Ligand SMILES: Nc1ncnc2c1ncn2[C@@H]1O[C@H](COP(=O)(O)OP(=O)(O)OP(=O)(O)O)[C@@H](O)[C@H]1O
């Protein structure tokens with residue numbers, strides 16, 4: 009504003025300059041064209057007058073000007089003074105014409121507009137030239153200091169020139185003038201939090217900024233430290249820089265980041281360049297070994313020589329040793345077409361469509377893994393073996409025999425009541441022996457526990473098999489749905505030639521429904537006069553949740569809904585529907601379809617084909633994931649079944665080792681008690697009947 | 700319905716293209732604009748002009764134009780997502796019309812939801828971003844529940860999830876704005892919407908050049924010839 013009033017300035021010789029239109033404005037000054045001198049520009053500082061230190065620095069810079077510097081920078085030519093006060097107020101520099109900021113080359117939208125002819129080759133060339141400009145300055149002992157995307161201008165031939173040279177760090181005799189400013193996204197970790205005004209910069213600092221600039225160029229605008237984070241963290245670029253989290257690095261276990269979608273990958277570049285980037289961005293503290301400008305020039309020159317054109321799309325250029333065109337890969341994954349022909353937004357070569365067609369033709373719908381009921385084998389208890397000989401009879405065995413003997417004695421009761429008494433005593437004694445003897449108890453318990461364990465294991469296995477079957481059925485249902493949807497999409501693709509408009513209408517319908525289903529009454533109650541949260545949840549319980557559910561039929565079912573609210577609901581539904589805007593997913597809208605051009609159909613088909621291919625990948629991985637999941641679950645089941653089988657075996661072994669008589673009587677305390685009473689009771693009965 | 704496509708491709712690729720074509724770090728700003736009937740006449744007219752000034756100012760700065768993202772939520776009778784987040788380059792200032800009451804609470808909620816959704820998209824697409832702005836302009840008072848929103852604003856400010864600004868046009872209930880906003884709400888001088896939006900654009904340009912996380916000192920809007928506010 010103040011500078012706007014300042015029309016005339018003079019240099020130290022007293023020559024007058026009239027300021028013309030504003031070329032640009034920054035944090036430190038405004039830059040003007042100079043009237044009648046198209047090759048010059050005048051930067052007028054906001055701070056007026058500038059600090060004496062600034063004036064001294066500029067004087068030193070003017071004095072050190074040479075043709076080499078003029079070739080790569082808008083190097084200061086003279087100090088400018090206010091013609092009123094005679095005080096220094098700015099600096100005269102060459103004007104860089106027909107050039108734009110670097111970010112207007114690597115930014116895709118701006119590139120389409122300002123550099124429509126540019127291909128990746130041009131970006132690599134620009135990168136090479138940026139490195140060369142850094143190299144030239146470094147060779148002259150000058151440091152850039154504030155490396156950023158706005159301090160370099162680039163023209164159509166990819167020639168680069170530095171502007172804003174007054175912030176450079178320069179030496180004059182014993183005096184070093186520092187660079188007081190910095191741009192955080194380009195600042196190396198060791199300078200974070202440092203007061204730049206008093207910081208002596210080094211070439212290694214500049215080389216960090218250089219690598220960031222080069223990365224932006226080669227990766228079409230991506231910042232090396234912006235990527236997808238593992239886990240739910242938030243992180244600024246500065247922090248990522250400080251923690252060496254280079255998002256494209258190979259060492260993801262260290263960075264815990266991965267590159268963003270639809271971007272070039274580090275291994276799309278020659279291995280030598282890969283290494284340079286890793287070195288530049290992951291340099292540990294205390295080392296100063298970032299790649300020099302010279303190293304970059306060498307490798308970028310090599311890359312320029314080793315480029316290859318894509319066979320499908322003439323705008324795609326890439327490193328020739330790659331087996332596949334990375335730009336096609338990005339497009340096929342749903343990314344943008346970064347490079348275009350002649351500024352038109354999409355030109356589709358016939359080969360590209362053919363290639364996609366061929367891929368679609370080969371499209372196979374993956375099979376979903378089958379699950380048969382035979383997969384679940386639940387082990388059963390096995391009958392004990394009859395052994396030829398058993399070991400030494402134990403107390404339990406003797407007691408069991410005594411039991412049998414007592415029972416016989418009891419049954420002899422009609423012949424002699426004494427036998428009954430002896431039998432009853434024997435029965436009681438052997439029962440007590442069985443009940444109390446340690447080894448008898450141990451035998452009983454061992455078998456009992458094994459039997460219980462087996463039963464529990466069987467129940468568990470049955471439960472597991474039901475759960476696995478249910479989960480599998482659920483996965484299958486969603487897989488089947490996905491397959492059906494994919495088939496519909498394929499049919500849309502096929503239909504496009506004939507009825508693009510109908511197909512678009514279908515897409516619109518789908519989008520509208522999606523829009524409406526997500527527009528919940530409960531969240532938008534305030535838009536419906538008379539609606540309360542309580543009413544909204546009543547409606548919800550009757551399945552009326554979104555405008556899509558607002559139909560006569562549905563509302564009929566809701567008790568006590570008064571007519572006023574019903575009308576409001578309908579009015580609301582209409583309002584919400586009107587809010588919906590169709591987003592053409594294929595860059596093709598109804599008017600394109602109306603125009604009926606072949607181009608519209610082609611554009612539609614290419615995008616649709618990509619959608620389908622992507623979805624089919626997804627389907628493949630869904631099937632694969634389900635297969636893995638099922639395998640995991642079945643192995644898990646089998647492992648449980650194995651341990652149940654082990655139980656059954658142990659049970660059988662334990663049972664087989666026992667004499668059958670003991671095994672039957674010494675099953676459980678109940679059995680023993682029953683047997684103890686049964687003999688005498690039967691004897692008593694027999695005595696009463698026959699005695 | 701068509702869930703599979705919705706999840707796997709449609710939403711994903713749509714965002715991916717947008718962000719791949721322009722991976723610059725973003726400065727998101729959602730304008731929450733009162734379009735109830737009290738805003739009728741010259742007010743809404745000046746506000747509409749202000750939106751155009753805002754766009755034009757942002758477009759003058761090539762870098763800010765790629766970084767500042769604008770969304771507009773209006774509340775007049777009902778809450779409408781008038782403009783979903785777009786970069787300044789693609790921002791078409793809408794022509795707002797007035798109608799109905801002042802559901803301010805719901806509007807703020809919608810705006811904060813939008814910020815949350817956008818943040819998620821940034822994360823998924825590896826886009827760095829600055830602290831989002833929510834900028835409320837009103838000349839009245841809420842006719843809906845606003846207390847829960849006040850709590851949400853306070854919590855969000857504390858987590859530095861966004862910065863919430865409130866500007867009252869003559870007639871606004873400053874007491875409620877005071878309770879809503881952690882920052883002191885400002886009165887608009889007369890109908891200086893153009894100055895307001897110029898200030899907004901300048902502040903966001905400054906932010907878009909700072910480092911995310913830094914507090915950028917904002918120019919005091921109550922001072923100087925370009926001032927537009929008073930307290
Ligand atoms: N020599 C020049 N020729 C043409 N345009 C120029 C020249 N120098 C500067 N400009 C334009 O003016 C703008 C501001 O210039 P410059 O970067 O020197 O100012 P600054 O105040 O130092 O900015 P910053 O604070 O961003 O470093 C530049 O972005 C550029 O568009």
Ligand SMILES: [Mg+2]
Nearest residue numbers: 034036172175
């Ligand atoms: Mg500068």
